[in-house]
Amino acid sequence: xxxxxxxxxxxxxxxxxxxxxxxxxxxxxxxxxxxxxxxxxxxxxxxxxxxxxxxxxxxxxxxxxxxxxxxxxxxxxxxxxxxxxxxxxxxxxxxxxxxxxxxxxxxxxxxxxxxxxxxxxxxxxxxxxxxxxxxxxxxxxxxxxxxxxxxxxxxxxxxxxxxxxxxxxxxxxxxxxxxxxxxxxxxxxxxxxxxxxxxxxxxxxxxxxxxxxxxxxxxxxxxxxxxxxxxxxxxxxxxxxxxxxxxxxxxxxxxxxxxxxxxxxxxxxxxxxxxxxxxxxxxxxxxxxxxxxxxxxxxxxxxxxxxxxxxxxxxxxxxxxxxxxxxxxxxxxxxxxxxxxxxxxxxxxxxxxxx
Amino acid sequence: xxxxxxxxxxxxxxxxxxxxxxxxxxxxxxxxxxxxxxxxxxxxxxxxxxxxxxxxxxxxxxxxxxxxxxxxxxxxxxxxxxxxxxxxxxxxxxxxxxxxxxxxxxxxxxxxxxxxxxxxxxxxxxxxxxxxxxxxxxxxxxxxxxxxxxxxxxxxxxxxxxx
Numbered sequence: 001x002x003x004x005x006x007x008x009x010x011x012x013x014x015x016x017x018x019x020x021x022x023x024x025x026x027x028x029x030x031x032x033x034x035x036x037x038x039x040x041x042x043x044x045x046x047x048x049x050x051x052x053x054x055x056x057x058x059x060x061x062x063x064x065x066x067x068x069x070x071x072x073x074x075x076x077x078x079x080x081x082x083x084x085x086x087x088x089x090x091x092x093x094x095x096x097x098x099x100x101x102x103x104x105x106x107x108x109x110x111x112x113x114x115x116x117x118x119x120x121x122x123x124x125x126x127x128x129x130x131x132x133x134x135x136x137x138x139x140x141x142x143x144x145x146x147x148x149x150x151x152x153x154x155x156x157x158x159x160x161x162x163x164x165x166x167x168x169x170x171x172x173x174x175x176x177x178x179x180x181x182x183x184x185x186x187x188x189x190x191x192x193x194x195x196x197x198x199x200x201x202x203x204x205x206x207x208x209x210x211x212x213x214x215x216x217x218x219x220x221x222x223x224x225x226x227x228x229x230x231x232x233x234x235x236x237x238x239x240x241x242x243x244x245x246x247x248x249x250x251x252x253x254x255x256x257x258x259x260x261x262x263x264x265x266x267x268x269x270x271x272x273x274x275x276x277x278x279x280x281x282x283x284x285x286x287x288x289x290x291x292x293x294x295x296x297x298x299x300x301x302x303x304x305x306x307x308x309x310x311x312x313x314x315x316x317x318x319x320x321x322x323x324x325x326x327x328x329x330x331x332x333x334x335x336x337x338x339x340x341x342x343x344x345x346x347x348x349x350x351x352x353x354x355x
Numbered sequence: 356x357x358x359x360x361x362x363x364x365x366x367x368x369x370x371x372x373x374x375x376x377x378x379x380x381x382x383x384x385x386x387x388x389x390x391x392x393x394x395x396x397x398x399x400x401x402x403x404x405x406x407x408x409x410x411x412x413x414x415x416x417x418x419x420x421x422x423x424x425x426x427x428x429x430x431x432x433x434x435x436x437x438x439x440x441x442x443x444x445x446x447x448x449x450x451x452x453x454x455x456x457x458x459x460x461x462x463x464x465x466x467x468x469x470x471x472x473x474x475x476x477x478x479x480x481x482x483x484x485x486x487x488x489x490x491x492x493x494x495x496x497x498x499x500x501x502x503x504x505x506x507x508x509x510x511x512x513x514x515x516x517x518x
Contacts, residue, residue, distance in 0.1 A: 126412065127408055133411070143427075155427065166417070183405075
């Protein structure tokens with residue numbers, strides 16, 4: 001095959017992958033909102049959405065149409081350019097990090113290996129962190145440009161919270177990086193295949209990082225919930241004190257963009273938790289070739305779904321933190337634990353390589 | 356690749372100009388973020404993915420957030436142009452021009468072959484950077500961290516009236 005058609009093939013495959021991933025992600029986000037309302041309702045002994053479609057299954061469609069046709073209000077004193085820019089920044093960044101997430105191993109098609117991943121960066125993990133660290137601007141700009149009290153307070157709280165918990169988030173994954181020795185997300189997952197062997201005996205425990213990095217995982221997940229501004233760390237939009245936080249003045253499609261960005265971030269964070277600590281796409285694989293290629297994707301999606309469910313579960317269960325508690329918890333508990341975890345992991349690795 | 360370099364370089368220069376010319380502090384800070392991101396893309400084109408990503412995480416994602424945070428906290432208004440001194444008016448432009456020419460001459464002499472983004476021959480991966488930082492340059496690294504620590508302590512002492 002000559003080089004031109006080779007390039008064309010790669011381009012076509014990539015475009016196709018982008019289209020499929022975007023479609024799946026958007027559908028996931030839409031039905032995540034349905035799932036959240038349903039699960040929280042059942043936790044509170046209610047029925048939740050029930051009238052649009054069977055069990056309210058068409059509710060996301062109705063919501064989308066509603067957002068589309070609502071009036072788009074811009075505050076008189078708002079900084080128009082930044083007010084318009086903020087939701088776009090948040091939306092774009094939230095969808096960007098999905099590009100480096102590997103969903104499965106991939107398959108061979110007429111001599112070409114097609115991977116279930118849009119782009120395999122050798123610094124994939126850091127790329128996700130870079131994109132999420134920029135996400136705070138969307139919130140800050142939204143709060144500032146609205147030129148209104150409550151959004152500004154929400155944005156201030158949010159930026160302080162996200163800066164604080166980003167540190168713990170970063171340190172929590174250092175242990176995993178030391179074990180796998182790579183920053184590529186694909187490489188990290190590939191190091192987690194098979195079972196743990198203890199002194200030459202097969203324990204039949206999956207070779208997942210969570211079993212050697214439990215502290216790292218707990219810190220990661222807690223910090224991730226705070227990074228995505230979800231309950232119990234949803235002070236930036238604490239409606240009892242701040243009306244709606246940074247997006248108080250937003251309406252219509254712009255509000256929907258913030259909403260979708262938050263859910264997309266939840267998906268990204270859950271994907272990372274799966275990849276870093278729960279073995280990514282690894283799981284029992286059997287059957288004919290097609291099943292062998294698709295089962296890893298299924299395992300990956302199942303694990304991500306479990307995390308998303310825990311997110312919603314927590315929202316239905318836990319009360320909100322107070323602001324000083326939030327700061328004290330982040331700086332005086334999570335960060336030291338993450339640092340100790342790094343120290344302990346490096347000591348164990350040094351001891352293992354020495355002996 | 357070369358086209359992308361010129362686009363990013365032009366974007367960086369334009370945004371840098373905007374940092375200075377803007378009257379509103381928030382817009383200045385945002386332009387600076389654009390500069391940093393454009394530079395990150397240039398690093399990426401040179402094959403230094405690690406440096407590019409670190410640039411975005413540290414500068415755009417952490418330091419600039421603090422800048423924007425402070426600007427918001429002070430609720431800084433658009434600034435009136437300051438009364439320029441006569442000396443600055445006469446000396447400013449020639450000095451800038453002289454400095455620019457000097458820089459260009461030095462770059463021209465040092466890298467006569469460099470007419471565009473050079474192909475990366477250096478390994479700029481995380482492992483290579485780590486080796487350099489913690490083996491060859493460990494003393495400067497540690498001295499810098501102590502310097503930063505002293506600066507933080509100084510800032511806390513200055514800012515807090517009672518400790």
